[in-house]
Amino acid sequence: MSTVLVASRNAKKLAELRRVLDGAGITGVDVIGLDAVAEYPEEPETGATFEDNALIKAVAGARATGMTCLADDSGLSVDALNGMPGVLSARWSGRHGDDRANNDLLLAQIGDVPDERRGAAFVSACALVTPSGGQTVVRGEWRGTLLRAPRGDNGFGYDPLFVPDDDVAAGRSSAELSAAEKDSLSHRGKALAQLVPVLRSLAG
Ligand SMILES: O=P(O)(O)OP(=O)(O)OP(=O)(O)OC[C@H]1O[C@@H](n2cnc3c(O)ncnc32)[C@H](O)[C@@H]1O
Numbered sequence: 001m002s003t004v005l006v007a008s009r010n011a012k013k014l015a016e017l018r019r020v021l022d023g024a025g026i027t028g029v030d031v032i033g034l035d036a037v038a039e040y041p042e043e044p045e046t047g048a049t050f051e052d053n054a055l056i057k058a059v060a061g062a063r064a065t066g067m068t069c070l071a072d073d074s075g076l077s078v079d080a081l082n083g084m085p086g087v088l089s090a091r092w093s094g095r096h097g098d099d100r101a102n103n104d105l106l107l108a109q110i111g112d113v114p115d116e117r118r119g120a121a122f123v124s125a126c127a128l129v130t131p132s133g134g135q136t137v138v139r140g141e142w143r144g145t146l147l148r149a150p151r152g153d154n155g156f157g158y159d160p161l162f163v164p165d166d167d168v169a170a171g172r173s174s175a176e177l178s179a180a181e182k183d184s185l186s187h188r189g190k191a192l193a194q195l196v197p198v199l200r201s202l203a204g
């Protein structure tokens, strides 16, 4: 049995990562969270790209624990803002992890952007780093359109503002999708799907 540490301090994101990995039915791999290991200092997420930041987090986790470590760096890339908030998504309002303040600021910034130019993409980069230093980085994207007011209570972050382009979403925001629906469509689900074969091979 090999163990993979999933390194995220965001409880709702961690729950999604766990759910998708559990759902993939990878046998012989035990997935644990940061609560199961001794605390180690967090690296600042100073990378210019989602991939850089995912690697920063996964390398730190693998170094500190000696375990294989998986980390996600993600965010919302808004067309009318030239890709921002991007890697600054978690702290766009200046307060890390304040979803409400982040959403309010984003809505105000794009208040004058007409419906046909309110496109955006959720992006997730997931990095897997082994104790011997092996690195795999994958990326998933999820296109949609931004609402003018939040809708729905599921998910986290910018989910209440984002209506996926996918027909099956039928105009619901990603905070109005069930957990299983979000996982099957989301940037994170798409990124992790590419890591499943790598995780299977770790199990030997
Ligand atoms: O770095 P960790 O500890 O994993 O947790 P974090 O919340 O700081 O995570 P990120 O640095 O990757 O920032 C991602 C932010 O992007 C947004 N985001 C990412 N995925 C999302 C999703 O599936 N739905 C809604 N918002 C999302 C949300 O605001 C997150 O806080």
Ligand SMILES: [Mg+2]
Residues within 6 Å of the ligand: 045, 090
């Ligand atoms: Mg972060």
